[in-house]
Amino acid sequence: MNNISIVFIGLDTHKEFFEVAHELDGRDNRVLHDARISSAKSSVIKMARDFQSKYPQATLHFVYEAGPCGYWIYRLLTSLGHCCYVVAPSLLPKKPGEKVKTDRKDAMKLAHLLKMNDIPIIYVPEAEDEAVRDLSRARQTATNDLNHARCQLKGFLLRNNICYDDTANWSLKHLRWLNELILPHPAQHIVLQEMLNTINERMKPLARLVNELEHQVKQWCYYPVVKAIQAMRGIRFLIAASIIAELGDLRRFDNPRKLMKYLGLTPSEDSSGDKRRLEKISKCGNGRARRLLIEGAHSYKFPAKVSSEMQKRQEMLSKEVIDIAWQAQLRLCKRYQRLMHRSKHRNVVVTAIAREMIAYIWAISREVAIAPIDVKKRIARVPA
Incomplete structure (x- = not known):
């Protein structure tokens, strides 16, 4: 145990628990399953300290698959001074006859692949970069929602053979024209007004997100x-x-x-x-x-x-x-x-x-x- 320099630790992450497996460096060592731990930060810190106390002279190398759990595990383990890697699940090698898949086997597989240096490591953004990316994606989602509401209104007008003669769609002139429309049936007028209200409501969060994105990007390192x-x-x-x-x-x-x-x-x-x-x-x-x-x-x-x-x-x-x-x-x-x-x-x-x-x-x-x-x-x- 004194000659061990690296401990390769695989984590199969889930919302409520992690499966942990490890393998020591050297040809004669095999991958071992350790335990299932809670996904709380305190449990992850305790798991890392247990490995450090068991192998005090070794360097700990953690690995887990990218997924909905995000990068907080990577940032937590690297802040403790350990090496951590995030891999792409779609690029992991898989044997043709491998038909049994469990969380335990996945953790053991990750630890072994990390030891063999045959694992596709992905780029992990900094916390600030990920925050700007989340804001940019929220702006794009708001844009898609607004466009969807606009397409619904244009389809409603097309079904009723109502056409706008000018070319500047969704301008102030176009919006005034929409508000002044008079439809033959009261129910249709209610539908039109509800669609216009939806468009107006979705324009406000989009404008807020655009303004906030401009403000945050100007303070960004990139x-x-x-x-x-x-x-x-x-x-x-x-x-x-x-x-x-x-x-x-x-x-x-x-x-x-x-x-x-x-x-x-x-x-x-x-x-x-x-x-x-x-x-x-x-x-x-x-x-x-x-x-x-x-x-x-x-x-x-x-x-x-x-x-x-x-x-x-x-x-x-x-x-x-x-x-x-x-x-x-x-x-x-x-x-x-x-x-x-x-x-x-x-x-x-x-x-x-x-x-x-x-x-x-x-x-x-x-x-x-x-x-x-x-x-x-x-x-x-x-x-x-």
Whole structure:
């Protein structure tokens, strides 16, 4: 026991309890199941202290699967001075004949895979970064709720053959027109008024969330990156803040190809022998950030130019950032038209543009000076 240097501890986490298993370093040691403990913080701290007292000369390495329990376990164990890793459940290796799955076996499997250094470790954001991400997602949820209510009202009007002649939907003029509508039946008027009340009620929390997001992002350590990537065409404040909130620190990617793969924007491949077959994009990464990029990629169908609004967004930015943004606009606008002339489907073209957009965003993030962080601490690896 005195020669033990590392103890690998697997945790199968649930809402009310954790299953704990451990395995010692060395070829002759096998994985052992310990116990089921409560999910309270005091129980987790006691479990870590018991392992530390049992193996005083060893380093404790904990591992658990990412899930609804969040990252508080990671932050608690790292604050105690131990190593902790969070893994992606979908990327864990599984044997074809393995038909029995229990919490106990999962904990033992995690401990053994951590010892074999054959486990997919994911990026864990800081508490402040996760808070900004939660605020950004709440804003997006409020936007979706508002759009859903608007679609219901437009469908109701379409069924009754009521059309708005102007083009500016949901403007003040459009809302006044909706309030002045007179329907043939009193019941229909009640339905219309209830839908209008729902839209008005959902606009208020959305406005509050947008204001709060603007306030919080300006105090965030990644605000210089959020401000810099707005030099890109199709990237305004809300999209820029949401992209950085979802992706976090872009410096952890060595090259933009890894970032494209992380977002699921690279095509899947099924090649064999001399035949190379590229299929649809993998969609294996962050779907929210991928959707925002595709939304911004639609703006490159127009000729390249710097509008007055874009000039305002580029104020106080460095020349290197502005040059990268202009180079991106020249290339992507030309590429958009070239792919369309080759009779490519519009969705394919927009996806290709979004894939290159994230490469330029990665390049811009390299030009921005932000507070230094310990990247190795965030993405710790198991020693070989």
